[in-house]
Amino acid sequence: MRKPTLVDVAREAGVSRATASRVLAGASTVDQSMVLAVRQAAARLSYRTNVAARSLAGGRTGAVAIVLAAGELDPFSGSFVAAPLKGATATLLAASQQPALFLADPSRLDTLVAYLAAQYVDGAVVILQHEISTITQALSAVDLPIVFVGRPMGESTDGVPFVDSDNYAGGRLAAERLVALGRTRIGVISGPVDMAASSDRVRGWRDVLTEYGLGTRAVARGDFTMASGSAAMARLLSRHPDLDAVFAGSDLMAVGAMRVLEASGRIVPDDIALVGFDDTVVAATSEPPLTSVRQPLEQMGRVAAELVLDLVAGRSVRPHWLDTTLVIRDSA
Amino acid sequence: MRKPTLVDVAREAGVSRATASRVLAGASTVDQSMVLAVRQAAARLSYRTNVAARSLAGGRTGAVAIVLAAGELDPFSGSFVAAPLKGATATLLAASQQPALFLADPSRLDTLVAYLAAQYVDGAVVILQHEISTITQALSAVDLPIVFVGRPMGESTDGVPFVDSDNYAGGRLAAERLVALGRTRIGVISGPVDMAASSDRVRGWRDVLTEYGLGTRAVARGDFTMASGSAAMARLLSRHPDLDAVFAGSDLMAVGAMRVLEASGRIVPDDIALVGFDDTVVAATSEPPLTSVRQPLEQMGRVAAELVLDLVAGRSVRPHWLDTTLVIRDSA
DNA sequence: CGCAACTCAGAGATCGCTCTCTGAGGATCT
DNA sequence: AGATCCTCAGAGAGCGATCTCTGAGTTGCG
Numbered sequence: 001m002r003k004p005t006l007v008d009v010a011r012e013a014g015v016s017r018a019t020a021s022r023v024l025a026g027a028s029t030v031d032q033s034m035v036l037a038v039r040q041a042a043a044r045l046s047y048r049t050n051v052a053a054r055s056l057a058g059g060r061t062g063a064v065a066i067v068l069a070a071g072e073l074d075p076f077s078g079s080f081v082a083a084p085l086k087g088a089t090a091t092l093l094a095a096s097q098q099p100a101l102f103l104a105d106p107s108r109l110d111t112l113v114a115y116l117a118a119q120y121v122d123g124a125v126v127i128l129q130h131e132i133s134t135i136t137q138a139l140s141a142v143d144l145p146i147v148f149v150g151r152p153m154g155e156s157t158d159g160v161p162f163v164d165s166d167n168y169a170g171g172r173l174a175a176e177r178l179v180a181l182g183r184t185r186i187g188v189i190s191g192p193v194d195m196a197a198s199s200d201r202v203r204g205w206r207d208v209l210t211e212y213g214l215g216t217r218a219v220a221r222g223d224f225t226m227a228s229g230s231a232a233m234a235r236l237l238s239r240h241p242d243l244d245a246v247f248a249g250s251d252l253m254a255v256g257a258m259r260v261l262e263a264s265g266r267i268v269p270d271d272i273a274l275v276g277f278d279d280t281v282v283a284a285t286s287e288p289p290l291t292s293v294r295q296p297l298e299q300m301g302r303v304a305a306e307l308v309l310d311l312v313a314g315r316s317v318r319p320h321w322l323d324t325t326l327v328i329r330d331s332a
Numbered sequence: 333m334r335k336p337t338l339v340d341v342a343r344e345a346g347v348s349r350a351t352a353s354r355v356l357a358g359a360s361t362v363d364q365s366m367v368l369a370v371r372q373a374a375a376r377l378s379y380r381t382n383v384a385a386r387s388l389a390g391g392r393t394g395a396v397a398i399v400l401a402a403g404e405l406d407p408f409s410g411s412f413v414a415a416p417l418k419g420a421t422a423t424l425l426a427a428s429q430q431p432a433l434f435l436a437d438p439s440r441l442d443t444l445v446a447y448l449a450a451q452y453v454d455g456a457v458v459i460l461q462h463e464i465s466t467i468t469q470a471l472s473a474v475d476l477p478i479v480f481v482g483r484p485m486g487e488s489t490d491g492v493p494f495v496d497s498d499n500y501a502g503g504r505l506a507a508e509r510l511v512a513l514g515r516t517r518i519g520v521i522s523g524p525v526d527m528a529a530s531s532d533r534v535r536g537w538r539d540v541l542t543e544y545g546l547g548t549r550a551v552a553r554g555d556f557t558m559a560s561g562s563a564a565m566a567r568l569l570s571r572h573p574d575l576d577a578v579f580a581g582s583d584l585m586a587v588g589a590m591r592v593l594e595a596s597g598r599i600v601p602d603d604i605a606l607v608g609f610d611d612t613v614v615a616a617t618s619e620p621p622l623t624s625v626r627q628p629l630e631q632m633g634r635v636a637a638e639l640v641l642d643l644v645a646g647r648s649v650r651p652h653w654l655d656t657t658l659v660i661r662d663s664a
Numbered sequence: 665c666g667c668a669a670c671t672c673a674g675a676g677a678t679c680g681c682t683c684t685c686t687g688a689g690g691a692t693c694t
Numbered sequence: 695a696g697a698t699c700c701t702c703a704g705a706g707a708g709c710g711a712t713c714t715c716t717g718a719g720t721t722g723c724g
Contacts, residue, residue, distance in 0.1 A: 005680055016704045021682060029702060048449045052387035053680035056709045061384065063452070089435070098447060101433035103421070115430060117380045120395070337710055348674045353712060361672060385710035388679050 004045040013041035024049055055119070063098040064308055065116065065124040069106060069132055080129045080278075080297065084149045087301025088125045095309055097122075109138045116142045123308040125149065125301070130195070136160070145311030147304045151196045151319070161311070163304040163320045165295040167197045170324035171204020174247040174275040174293050177326055179212055181273055183245035187218030189232040189257060191249040198224075201249050201277060218243060222253045229256025237264060244272055245332065251276040251283045254290055258331075273332035289329035296322050336377040345373035356381055387451070395430040396640055397448065397456040401438060401464055412461045412610075412629065416481045419633025420457045427641055429454075441470040448474045455640040457481065457633070462527070468492075477643030479636045483528045483651070493643070495636040495652045497627040499529045502656035503536020506579040506607040506625050509658055511544055515577035515605055519550030521564040521589060523581040530556075533581050533609060550575060554585045561588025569596060576604055577664065583608040583615045586622055590663070605664035621661035628654050 010020040015034055022030050023038040041047075055061040066088050068081055085101075092099045100121055104112045112135075116124060123145035128135060136152040140160070148162035178186050188205050191198030206216045218240045222228035229248055233256065236243060248254035254276030258268060266272050268288055276283055279294035299322055307317045342352040347366055354362050355370040373379075387393040398420050400413055417433075424431040432453055436444045444467075448456060455477035460467060468484040472492070480494040510518050520537050523530030538548045550572045554560035561580060565588065568575060580586035586608030590600055598604050600620055608615055611626035631654055639649045 006682095007680080017681080018683080018705080019703060022703090025682080031702075034703085048446070048451075050388070050680055051450045051452055052384045052393065053709090054682070055384035056382070056388050056711085057680075057682040059682090059709080085435075093440075093443060098450075098452065100452075101435065103417075103433065108425075111425060114380070118383045118430075119380075120383055120430065120432075338712095339710080349711080350675080350713080351673060354673090357712080363672075366673085382710055385679090386712075388681085389710075389712035391679080391712090 003050075004047045006047075006049070008045055009038065009041045009047050012045060013037040060122050060312070061120060062096070063100050063121045064092050064305070064312075065100045065102050065121040066092075067102045067104050067112065067124055067126040069104050069128050069130070069135060081127055083297035084125075084127050084301030084304065087298035087303075088127075088149075088305040089301075091302045091305035092309075095305075097309065104135060106132055106134055109134060113138055113142055116144050122312045123147075125304045125308055127301070127304075128152075145308055147307045147311070147317070149300050149304045153194065153196045161307055161317050161319055163300045163307065163322065164197065165297075165300065165324050166321040167200035167324070168204040169321075170277060170293040170295070171201035171206075171247070172208050173204075173324060173326045174201075174277065175205040175208035177275060177291065177328070177332060178245040178247065178273055179208065179214070181245070181269075181332060183273055184214055185218070185240065185243050186214060186245040186247065187220070187236045187240060187243045188216075189229055189236070189246060189248040189253050190219060190221050191224045191253070193221065198249055201247075205247050222249065222256075224250040224253060226252045226256035229253025230260045231256075233257035233260040237261075245274070246272060247275045247277075249277050251278045251280045251286075251290060251292055254292070254331075255282055255286050258286060258290075269331050275326075275332045279327050283327070283329070286331075288331050291329045291332040292327050294325045294327050296324070335382075336379045338379075338381070340377055341370065341373050341379050344377060345369040392454050392644070393452060394428070395432050395453045396424050396637070396644075397432045397434050397453040398424075399434045399436050399444065399456050399458040401436050401460055401462070401467065413459055415629035416457075416459050416633030416636065419630035419635075420459075420481075420637040421633075423634045423637035423641075427637075429641065436467060438464055438466055441466060445470055445474055448476050454644045455479075457636045457640055459633070459636075460484075477640055479639045479643070479649070481632050481636045485526065485528045493639055493649050493651055495632045495639065495654065496529070497629075497632065497656050498653040499532035499656070500536040501653075502609060502625040502627070503533035503538075503579070504540050505536075505656060505658045506533075506609070507537040507540035509607060509623065509660070509664060510577040510579065510605055511540065511546070513577070513601075513605055513664060516546055517550070517572065517575050518546060518577040518579065519552070519568045519572060519575045520548075521561055521568070521578060521580040521585050522551060522553050523556045523585070525553065530581055533579075537579050554581070554588075556582045556585060558584045558588035561585025562592045563588075565589035565592040569593075577606070578604060579607045579609075581609050583610045583612045583618075583622060583624055586624070586663075587614055587618050590618060590622075601663050607658075607664045611659050615659070615661065618663075620663050623661045623664040624659050626657045626659050628656070 006017055006020050010017045019030060019034055020038050023035050066085060089099045102115060125147055127149045139146055151162045151164040152160055186209060188202055190202045193199060209216045218236055220232035220235045222232040246257060248257055254274055261268055261272055268274050276290045276292040279292040283290040283292040303320050310317050338349055338352050342349045351362060351366055352370050355367050383394060398417060421431045434447060457479055459481045471478055483494045483496040484492055518541060520534055522534045525531060541548045550568055552564035552567045554564040578589060580589055586606055593600055593604055600606050608622045608624040611624040615622040615624040635652050642649050
């Protein structure tokens with residue numbers, strides 16, 4: 001049997017196509033009795049609006065892409081991607097928009113660009129766990145509302161709408177906690193320098209220490225992994241054996257550092273206090289449990305989706321910084 | 333500036349809309365010189381065909397959904413989802429079809445059904461690691477070409493096209509290996525009974541032992557997790573302390589079993605040989621490395637995508653069983 | 665050389681919906 | 695009470711492609 005169309009619904013309800021369309025699109029300027037008639041007719045025929053036709057006529061598809069970088073073998077590595085994804089999905093569904101997941105392969109960006117340019121979707125939320133400048137660059141050429149989760153870095157990223165946690169404030173939170181504990185020789189294990197998130201955290205740490213007149217020389221660089229945290233901690237210890245606190249730019253690096261501290265015979269937090277970043281599951285399960293700066297990952301996804309919807313609706317948006325919070329456990 | 337349409341391209345190339353359409357759709361019945369003219373005109377205007385219009389007129393969207401259960405973002409699911417996903421994606425892209433990922437939330441199936449019924453896509457590949465009967469049931473009501481990766485179980489699944497590895501043959505492979513090693517008292521740790529994959533593996537194991545006149549009483553049930561493997565092994569040992577081989581229905585259960593065997597003072601494989609299933613990364617990294625039955629996961633995704641394309645093209649398809657292979661390491 | 669068969673470009677209808685415009689009917693105001 | 699305003703249903707024109715049908719030009723064969 002042929003799929004029922006709007007005309008069928010209209011006939012069944014005894015109204016015109018236009019009225020049926022208004023009801024199904026959720027317009028308010030329709031008499032209540034007709035609304036009911038159309039709704040019931042649609043249900044009776046189990047009618048589904050044809051999105052292609054609606055899209056063609058209305059200029060909007062009702063779908064928003066959520067773009068993830070598929071560099072890793074496991075596409076959904078960790079909550080850094082899953083949590084914003086969840087938040088964005090929930091927001092879009094609540095707004096009756098269809099989320100369309102897209103795994104962007106950095107080596108086949110033409111596919112991504114083609115997809116976005118083909119008007120399958122009205123806008124896109126782009127979630128990149130790591131900075132991938134080729135992706136941001138390719139996207140800048142696409143004429144479509146796009147909001148990034150995480151601040152993109154680079155020349156052409158001015159005015160690009162994004163949602164990020166306030167990494168600077170997060171760095172300050174961590175440093176202030178350590179200062180409040182009476183620590184005075186406070187080191188930092190930074191993440192990759194080419195990531196905005198990473199350098200902002202270190203900047204927050206540095207500013208606080210400077211304000212308190214403390215030294216900011218004890219800096220070692222990692223790459224957010226556990227192994228790099230261990231290596232960085234070892235370097236810090238050899239150069240500054242008298243450290244009494246360390247702020248690590250990620251939980252994984254903090255745990256890596258913890259192992260080295262343990263091996264050196266130091267007790268956390270008695271001899272040396274430790275604060276991590278992200279408040280991932282490892283923070284809760286490490287021994288001792290790690291005090292960590294929490295990022296509102298799911299909320300970031302939610303807000304990014306809201307911003308895309310704003311852009312689609314023609315409203316202009318500004319970048320959003322979301323607050324980080326300090327989750328205090330045993331390590332500091 | 334307005335987006336260029338087919339009319340613009342046709343005018344630029346000096347041909348009719350119909351001809352331009354034929355060229356861009358890849359038809360062969362067009363003179364070579366016009367093909368060239370249209371191609372160049374399209375490139376000059378950086379024309380992209382409007383998928384909504386094409387879909388409305390042509391009845392096909394050029395997109396195929398890949399459905400995953402949202403719960404399977406769990407990192408542990410790892411390659412069971414990622415590998416078929418990768419295979420399916422590659423196949424679809426090669427056929428110039430747009431893969432559209434969809435995370436199905438088992439508690440909000442209406443969203444999935446609405447998406448599929450709204451004609452966003454021409455067909456769907458459904459990848460479920462665990463049997464989720466509510467999903468398969470909901471999908472049976474949707475009038476759309478669907479192919480499952482993994483055989484769905486249940487009343488209404490007859491004639492449902494699927495791609496699975498030949499779990500029965502895999503179970504046979506494992507059992508034959510153990511028999512070939514001269515083992516005669518061979519137990520099995522099965523997976524959940526309500527999963528076809530799981531019961532097929534056990535059936536293969538049982539048939540081989542029966543053919544060789546060996547006993548098939550040593551059966552314990554697990555749920556594919558490591559902990560359940562340990563528990564099942566402990567039960568097997570208490571009931572059948574003289575076992576000289578065990579076939580575990582998953583690598584994780586095999587590793588769990590290995591821990592218990594080790595604790596009981598038995599040496600793998602000298603005292604007791606062990607074969608796992610799946611050939612996941614844990615098989616390679618366990619100590620001793622695990623002999624395991626490998627599933628062609630990526631190929632399963634590829635074949636499933638091909639079958640969907642066949643269905644979309646109006647060809648009929650049959651279920652496909654793909655061969656498993658035995659990867660021999662140290663444990664058996 | 666003539667007629668049938670074939671190839672292939674163009675005209676026009678169509679897919680199913682949204683949106684603007686028009687105008688009927690009722691409410692409000694002077 | 696008449697004029698004006700407002701609300702809201704219906705008519706009709708697209709949106710941008712595909713696809714069928716038509717017919718001009720070629721080719722093949724008797």
